[in-house]
Amino acid sequence: MTFDVNAFLIILTGTLIAISCGLLGSFLILRNMAMIGDAISHAVLPGIVLAFFFSGQREGIAIIIGAGLLGILATIIIDYLSNKVKLQNDASIGVTFTWLFAIGIILITVFAGQIDLDQDCVLYGEIAYIPLDLIVTENNTILGPRVLWIAVINVILVLLYVGFMYKELKLTSFDRQFAQTIGFSTSFINLSLMGMVSYTTVSSFEAVGAILVLALLVVPPATAYLLTKKLKPMLLLTILIGFLTSLIGYYLAYFIDGSIAGAMASVSGLFLLVAIVYVTLQKRTSRKPIAMPTELKA
Amino acid sequence: MEDFVYFFSFQDPNVAMVVAGITLLSISAAMVGTFTFLDKKALLGDAISHAVLPGVCLAFMFAGSKNPYWIVLGAFITGAISTYAIEWISNSxxxxxxxVIAAVLSVFFGIGILLLTQLQQTGDAALSGLDHFLFGNAISIVYEDLMVYGILALLVIICILVFYKEFKLIIFNPSFAESVGLPVKRLKLLFNTLLVMAVVTGIQAIGVVLMAALLITPPAAARFWSNRLHVILMLAVLFAVLSGIAGAFISFAVPHMPTGPWVVMAISFIAFASFFFAGKKGILSKWYNQRNYQQKIHRDHILKSLFQALEKNSKTLEKDEIMEYFPGKEKLTRTYISKLEQENKIELEGEKLKLTPSGLVEAKRVVRLHRLWELYLAQYLNLAPDHVHDMAEKMEHLLTPELEAKLDASLDYPTQDPHHSKIPRDNDL
Structure with missing residues (x-):
């Protein structure tokens, strides 16, 4: 196979997005908040559409702010419903995000023709068109694909966030009460994580769509979580799986001529399946000799 | 308006068919959803509804056209696999x-999208309306669809009614169900099958992305109106049918408008209205009760301060003195003083406050309850007399006349509290 610049750009963008999502997703699943990730990835839609409509442009800070606000609003509504209204937690999540997502879809249909956004883009993004959409400066220098730059900025910010907040995130994820006791503001850390998840969702939205972001948020970290017991290896493994997902996903989509984002989600699922099978088999073979004496004692 | 009359007079047999279909599927979704909601598995429905997409696409590839039998079968199979996968992975x-739910949901949906886009590349998927399975299009329901989805929904409804008692038992008390010899495992399998079937019935009218809302939101709304299963079930069905028909009407009246989002808008509206305005559990009535209680406390405290002044032999109390008892609550105190005056519990003599005879009775009661409770804590719980005041501060507003009588009797009608203050009686001075 010869070196294909387009393929390289798409895989690179996919990898960067998978890394941003995976790093944040690791903390989500450690905090048992995977479905909050689902809720946020659906709920940012109306923010994107409205910001798009009012600012009239696809790129730019307006969309990120609009969607970020909606993401945080969604977590606040969920929190309000389950703590103040006393609706059970899973239903609070379900009610909130389906409602916000429905608003988003209705807005897209109402504004159809006025904005360059459609239902397909919402569902699976347009990562395949990345190489066509270039940033060109005034003196005609081509700076490379716009969406790639967005992904680069996103991944830098996520790395900075995780780097600076590593201790806080780790402690609040594993021992919330202890973290509170020694004076960490758990609600601030939580809200900042939700803010980063919302921002990453939006930033990845154009490339992979609102729903498949969830696959990148949850599946590679879940795979890594099964294979290791320490946080740092888990994060590194997540990054590796993110890269492989992007690479193999691209060629799968290429060969069966389908959506790259869909293929990436499918491949990440395959990795998870392999990890599950591996772990269960290992448990079965290692269990017998160790488990016997403790059972006898009991 | 014309649309409205045309739609709801059902003169068009197609409209009647759409309404019949959406009614049936709303009923079955709400019924199944109520049980999953109460079992705290609401999000399982979300996962299944996303997971039927690959099945729909595979069926389309297999049959080569939008054949409802194949589509229902395909959707059912991948939906069932996802349910099983979630259970297996979280157990093992x-x-x-x-x-696990989030992972299975997104991976299945990803596979579905991959297949869908592949179909779209090859040509006629969009033309034949495969897109409608994403966000729903109730108006596209034709006779054949109604037969397939309607009968499936009917089957779900009948099964739920037949096994109502059993399902109720395995959700509220699974260990008891097992002990009375119910085949819990098989019933759970049956229930999961019904859950997948209920999702499948909705895919054409509501769409896979938002079908979960029809399972989750109606029971969430209904839960705020009642604590009884059969009432919740009926209300959930009512809410779901209303929003289903509303959604169908909007996508009928506005061209190119998908049905699913509007059904969700309608049901969410009902849900949020229930959260805020429902009888006993709504936010508004909770807030109102809380406020009433706080008002009662404040009122009691003003009366009590006047009575304690009386015990120190001053029949009146300066308004400013009372204000000082409640720092930071000057405005509230002023309101209650004028309220108490209107109720003829206190009299104002210039700037001095005085209890009226009926106010005195009430003030005595508050103080009596406080001291009785202190005595009770000291005698029966052996608490030190200097530890009982704070708890009595709370109980003095809560004790009912019946409890007061019992308390009094079990303490043998005492005259003094642990601090040797007199317990005031109605027939004292």
Missing amino acids: TKLKEDT
């Missing part, structure tokens, strides 16, 4: 259930 690995 250390992954938490919500992580």
